[in-house]
Amino acid sequence: MALLHVENLRVDIPMGNSPTPDDMLHAVRGLDFEVERGEMLCIVGESGCGKSLTSLALIDLLPRQAKRTASRLTLDGIDMLSQSERRMCDLRGNRLAMIFQEPMTSLNPAYSIGDQLSEVLTQHRKVSRKEALARAAQMLEKVGISNATERLRQYPHQLSGGLRQRVIIAMALMCEPDLIIADEPTTALDVTIQAQILRLIRDIQKELGLAVIFITHDLGLVARIADRVAVMYAGEIVETAPALQLFESPQHPYTRGLLASIPIPGRTRPGEALGSIPGLVPSLVGEQQGCAFRNRCSQAIPACAQHVPEVEQGGHRTRCLFAAPDRAPIRLPESVRS
Numbered sequence: 034m035a036l037l038h039v040e041n042l043r044v045d046i047p048m049g050n051s052p053t054p055d056d057m058l059h060a061v062r063g064l065d066f067e068v069e070r071g072e073m074l075c076i077v078g079e080s081g082c083g084k085s086l087t088s089l090a091l092i093d094l095l096p097r098q099a100k101r102t103a104s105r106l107t108l109d110g111i112d113m114l115s116q117s118e119r120r121m122c123d124l125r126g127n128r129l130a131m132i133f134q135e136p137m138t139s140l141n142p143a144y145s146i147g148d149q150l151s152e153v154l155t156q157h158r159k160v161s162r163k164e165a166l167a168r169a170a171q172m173l174e175k176v177g178i179s180n181a182t183e184r185l186r187q188y189p190h191q192l193s194g195g196l197r198q199r200v201i202i203a204m205a206l207m208c209e210p211d212l213i214i215a216d217e218p219t220t221a222l223d224v225t226i227q228a229q230i231l232r233l234i235r236d237i238q239k240e241l242g243l244a245v246i247f248i249t250h251d252l253g254l255v256a257r258i259a260d261r262v263a264v265m266y267a268g269e270i271v272e273t274a275p276a277l278q279l280f281e282s283p284q285h286p287y288t289r290g291l292l293a294s295i296p297i298p299g300r301t302r303p304g305e306a307l308g309s310i311p312g313l314v315p316s317l318v319g320e321q322q323g324c325a326f327r328n329r330c331s332q333a334i335p336a337c338a339q340h341v342p343e344v345e346q347g348g349h350r351t352r353c354l355f356a357a358p359d360r361a362p363i364r365l366p367e368s369v370r371s
């Protein structure tokens with residue numbers, strides 16, 4: 034059984050003071066997905082497609098005005114839709130943890146690193162402060178921070194951005210959660226540090242057998258770390274597949290457009306122009322009938338305004354009239370996955 038089951042997850046935000054149904058911003062529009070134990074699921078999509086609201090909905094930390102509904106949301110068999118706020122607090126940190134984009138939003142500038150890390154453990158487990166600090170030092174070493182004992186005494190402002198993100202990862206690991214949700218955890222970092230943090234997350238995920246939902250707008254990054262990929266467009270998942278399958282046989286025209294817009298070693302020739310997807314993402318206000326991508330899709334026909342079938346073949350799901358499992362695959366060199 035999958036660790037996390039999500040069925041028909043929706044997030045709606047009323048616009049204005051007395052909104053009618055047409056004024057409702059439907060930011061997340063009926064997502065279905067699962068995460069297996071020990072797997073890295075990447076959710077990828079353009080800015081504003083609902084990635085962050087999806088992750089906040091999973092841990093029940095949506096902004097006050099946003100409303101979450103779902104037919105099913107279970108973590109290891111626990112029904113997350115019916116938990117009290119107190120029980121959710123207990124589950125957060127303990128069974129599932131979140132890594133945000135900007136480490137300063139997760140660290141309190143007024144407390145030392147040691148205080149903040151050890152508190153995660155003392156809140157959830159019956160351990161002494163001394164034991165918690167010892168575990169904190171261990172976790173700092175695990176995320177590649179040397180002089181751990183000294184670092185525990187420091188404050189967030191004394192650390193660089195990369196080190197702060199390592200501390201956040203250590204914090205997420207303190208209670209050995211089953212699932213970590215990382216929302217663009219490397220976007221605020223410069224490129225070399227980004228690569229280090231990415232490798233760290235991937236190594237820890239493999240070593241500890243953690244399930245990770247990794248959220249990003251960067252498909253190039255997905256190619257390096259994902260086991261499975263869900264492509265989001267305008268609040269919906271339009272394609273889900275094992276990572277290699279998605280890169281070799283993308284089915285949805287949006288995924289194909291995204292792939293054409295990034296350089297891929299061995300596939301993009303030097304000097305070759307990259308593609309771009311014309312047009313704009315549709316407004317998420319009001320209901321959408323038919324395929325949300327049709328106004329930007331070169332293959333769209335009138336029927337796309339009506340019904341979008343979901344085609345499934347061997348764990349590869351695509352919501353498109355034109356999904357064709359027998360399309361010629363694109364062969365990727367091994368180096369892309371290293």
Ligand SMILES: Nc1ncnc2c1ncn2[C@@H]1O[C@H](COP(=O)(O)OP(=O)(O)OP(=O)(O)O)[C@@H](O)[C@H]1O
Nearest residue numbers: 046060079080081082083084085086087096250317
């Ligand atoms: N608190 C809020 N109130 C109103 N609208 C919101 C709120 N938070 C998000 N939205 C809107 O919901 C949609 C989805 O936002 P979300 O933050 O989930 O996007 P995202 O995919 O994470 O984008 P990015 O890649 O820029 O982080 C956007 O249209 C956004 O403007």
Ligand SMILES: [Mg+2]
Nearest residue numbers: 084085086216
């Ligand atoms: Mg976001």
